Amino acid sequence: MIKTTKTSTSLSYIYLTLGLIFVLYPFILMVLNSFKPGPEIMHAPNALPSRLTLSGYIGVFRDLNILNLFKNSFIIAISIMLLNVFLDSMAAFAISKIRFPGSELLFRFMLMTMMIPGVLFFIPTYTMLYRWGWVNHFRSLIIPGAVGVYNIFLIKQFMEHIPDQLIEAARIDGASYPEIYLNIMLPMSRPVLATVAILTFMGSWNDLFGPLLYLRDQKKWTVQLGLHLFSGGVPGHKIEEVWAANVMITLPIIVIYFFLQKEFIKAFTDVDLK
Amino acid sequence: MKLIHTIDKYKWGYIFVAPWIVLFCIFGLYPIWLSIKLTFLKYNLLEPSKVRFVGLNNWFNGIRDGMFWLSLRNIVYNQVIFIALTFFISLGVAICLYRIVRFSSFFRTAYFMPVITSIVVVMIVLGYISGPEGPLQTWLLKIGVLKHGIYWKIMPPLVMPVLAVINSWKWFGIQAVIFLGGISAIPTSYYEAAELDGATTRQMFWRITFPLLRPQVFFILVMNVIYGLQMFTEVYVNFDLYGGVHHAGLTPVLYIYAIGLDKFRMGYASTLGILLGIIILFLTILEFKFIKRRVD
Incomplete structure (x- = not known):
């Protein structure tokens, strides 16, 4: 099966190209519809737009206040991203390089917690944060999301390849652990930190569940929550606004993706399965 | 001291x-x-x-709650289709990607785009494409394959299969890359030896490739059970809080959400949460027992 012949290679190209059409068609349609007048989206789904209109894009600024959604989502996503990059790398450094007594055990415990289904936490955490008065505050999303075991796992896996001698040499020169962390570990871990940054930013940007639970006030809505609540209420003749919103909300992630493809794909699949 | x-x-x-x-x-x-x-x-x-x-x-009520068990049946129905479909698509894509040299990373990049798109957007776009007024059905009606539009969101037997297909579209990219990693790690000498013994391509796949992909299959299954059974957003954006017509779109987490955030019965919602957690944990342990052992 792995024996690669000329026919099997050409067949592979044909299959993959067919797959490409399936994968890309919804994205192409999304962009086309965002420039297509609403009535045509409803009644001529397969026709190319008779004329290109920007009314969808203009409409989302008026009817959806999309700039505010972007602002809220950016504040939340950037906060979660920065907290994770620093706190997770600190934990990974302590476990993989300082190796304090109990670090092995702690790491095993962390991996175990990954197996706990998230549904267990959702009702009690909501009850707790509701009683604390955190509902309608960004901190209800940011603080519980400030660390992540999967991220610690990815960073630890990476840091283990950084030679111990580097740290020992720095220790002999009188550097403290915080200095080693800042001056050696952080700069050397840049690739994996990029991966973690992407993963956490995207996770937060694309999340509907968290904002749905905690952000009731319309001024606090995020992009996904705003899009969901908006999409149900737009009348047909203005439906192009929903499509314009789809494009605008997806675009930031796609742009980052095209610059950092490798890190993106690694973020999901860089698990040593041995 | x-x-x-x-x-x-x-x-x-x-x-x-x-x-x-x-x-x-x-x-x-x-x-x-x-x-x-x-x-x-x-x-x-x-x-x-x-x-x-x-x-x-709360526990007695939970165990006797028909809606909860219905929601569980719905999600199992969905996951069986999703897991099987995604498995074949991603394995096929991985094999194709392994066989080609040029454009390999281009295809991978494109196939990963659905993964990074939000569920809300995916549901709006693919919901439109698959809907009775969407491009797909309009075309099928025109060429006569369909007699009338299919309103799958209000047709109970179709709800979960269609959602499973949409989710396969969204997630196969990850699984394909994981399988590709597994296939690439198999030494080519295994195939050369098999070829000398006169093995056919098919035999090589079932005797060499497939068994050696067990760690990947195991990993994907564990992840699917843990995350798949907790599906929420896909059904929340498409149906009401109780899963639409005949509750066909009701999943356990959607039901727990309705009990907790619609009825504010935190004690009961919490019990159902633990019940679902126990079921997921139990299935995960089963996977470890029966599949992991064979991996090792």
Whole structure:
């Protein structure tokens, strides 16, 4: 099966190209519809737009206040991203390089917690944060999301390849652990930190569940929550606004993706399965 | 003295893991404790003063709750289709990607685009494409394959299969890359030896490739069971809080959400959460027992 012949290679190209059409068609349609007048989206789904209109894009600024959604989502996503990059790398450094007594055990415990289904936490955490008065505050999303075991796992896996001698040499020169962390570990871990940054930013940007639970006030809505609540209420003749919103909300992630493809794909699949 | 010395020597280690430990205690351990406490209470979030101890009543009600078991049946129906379909698509894509040299990373990049798109957007776009007024059905009606439009969102037997197909479109990219990693790690000498023995391509796949992909299959299955059974957003954006017509779109987490955030019955919602957690944990342990053992 792995024996690669000329026919099997050409067949592979044909299959993959067919797959490409399936994968890309919804994205192409999304962009086309965002420039297509609403009535045509409803009644001529397969026709190319008779004329290109920007009314969808203009409409989302008026009817959806999309700039505010972007602002809220950016504040939340950037906060979660920065907290994770620093706190997770600190934990990974302590476990993989300082190796304090109990670090092995702690790491095993962390991996175990990954197996706990998230549904267990959702009702009690909501009850707790509701009683604390955190509902309608960004901190209800940011603080519980400030660390992540999967991220610690990815960073630890990476840091283990950084030679111990580097740290020992720095220790002999009188550097403290915080200095080693800042001056050696952080700069050397840049690739994996990029991966973690992407993963956490995207996770937060694309999340509907968290904002749905905690952000009731319309001024606090995020992009996904705003899009969901908006999409149900737009009348047909203005439906192009929903499509314009789809494009605008997806675009930031796609742009980052095209610059950092490798890190993106690694973020999901860089698990040593041995 | 020795203990103090150890702590002093490693103090930065403990300080560096402290944030995780503190946050885990507040947002991990405490909620679990609170959740267990809630299962014994009748607790309405809006009337906390009326809290009442009800013993094991929440548990008895949960076990007898037809809606909960219906939601579980729905999600299993969905996941069986999703897991099987995604498995074949991603394995096929991985094999194709392995066979080609040029454009390999181009295809991978494109195939990963659905993965990074939000569920809300995916549901709007693919919901439109698959809907009765969308491009697909309009075309099928025109060429005569369909006699009339299919309103799958209000046709109970179709709800979960269509959602499974949409989710396969969204997630096959990850699984394909995981399989590709597994296939690439198999030494080519295995195939050369098999070829000398006169094995056919098909035999090579079933005797060499497939068995050696067990770690990947195991990993994907574990992840699918843990995350798949907790599906929420896909059904929340498409149906009402109780899953639409005949509750065909009701999943366990959607049901728990409705009990907790619509009825504010936190004690009962918490019990159902633990019940679902136990079921998922049980299935995960089964996977470890029956598949992991064969992996090793």
